[in-house]
Amino acid sequence: MEKTAVFADTARWDTTRAGESRIGREDPGSQLVYACVQEFSDWGVRFLRPNLESPQEFARLIESGPCEALVLFPFTYTKHIADGLAGIFKGRVPIIYGGQHAGIGAMPARTLAEGLADFVIAGRGDTSLPKLLRDLADGKKPESRIIRHHDDVPKDERYPLDRLPWPLRRADLMHDITPKEPLPFIPPPTLEKNPTRCVLITGSIGCSARCDFCSTWMISGSVLRRSPKNIVAEMEYLQKNFGPGLVYMFADPLFNSDREWVLELSREMEKKGPFTSVCMADFRLDREMVRAMKRGGFYWIMLGLEFASNDMRADRGKHIADPVNAFRLCSEEGMITRALFMVARKGMTYQELDAEKAALEAMPIRADQLRVNFETPFDGIKMARNLRPEDIVLTDKRLWTTQFVVLRTEVPTESWEGIRQDMMGNYVWCGRQMEHYARQIDLFPELEPVYTDFLEKQKPHSEK
8 A cells, every 4th residue: 555655734824923934835845755755766755835834733733634755854943843743743754854954964863862753854854865765664763863865876877867856836825926025026018917826836856055054055065956947947847737828936055066068958948938937147147048938938047146246255155156247138138136135144344234234235237135134153154164153143043044143243233124124125126226127117118117116116115
């Protein structure tokens, strides 16, 4: 008889005080893993993401159907829910932890030591979790309680992820496009007149940067890709089954790390689409790449500026390239940009904050939006290793979402949210930024409704 593994996804998408989603409803990473379980083992799968804070209520949902193994891939800020579930089911079924909390760095051993997990998936789970479940079903004793990736993909294979199934999709988990999130910038009407849903899609897994504030590269340090034809075939499937009105948000941490792959993918998207899309890139952009991406349907690129200086970025593990050139190229080609920025670093002083603000304002280019986050020392990442208890001002890890200050700084903790909102608001509403929007509209008239909609969303509620 087929056994059933329950993926109890503890992700939450309730809102924070900043009115922003804590986490997206759809996660192609976990959906890929459970698709692999169905593909590469004899287990059935129940994927549950009910947006519940109460482990007891979640457990009742699990108990309403079959469950021969419980799989938990929490984030730091949802681990309390996973631990509650593990406590309820401990001794009844095998408890398997993994993901971007339990599965990185030194966390697998720490997770086992806590006593709730029977096994931990370290790093990627697309082949290791199915193998563990096969062993359990066959009555075999796994080689270890920490299960590492079983890589049976030839090292010289260009597109190893084509061997994996597509993530399993459910319409109820896809983003409905709301006035605030996840799309502050709607697509130009020349590309998509009526956007209704945002779909996360993954073209690659892993990251070649070694940023000390990020866990992505700790899941997979080498970048593995799908072929452009495989990606676009999935986009056509999604368009047919869940469209029209889809906006594709690529979840790749460094979308443009392989220039030729980006060009090939963009050509395939242009040929079969275009497909309205958003991505996260670094500064290694060039004009041919940006133009090809735009023809394929990309209209918005998020760029991790993070800090005002290249020296700081290099010190923290980011790839080094010229941010000025990247933002300028995007503006000149009519591509919307969001600059991601971090403040509230450990020990940050008023002087350092003022210097960051001044350097940001002194840059000779403008992004279309500035998004400011607070640096968060998620368990297991590099920058968290040398922290002392006195460095932490927020001990409730349920709030470790980059929207709350965690680290002790010279600036009073209660001041940071106002500083963050002022930085983002002042960036948008200053005269220099208004000139930037006007210039872009002159060059690209199709962007006028995009900026008009965006600025309306940025107004304080009292002015709407």
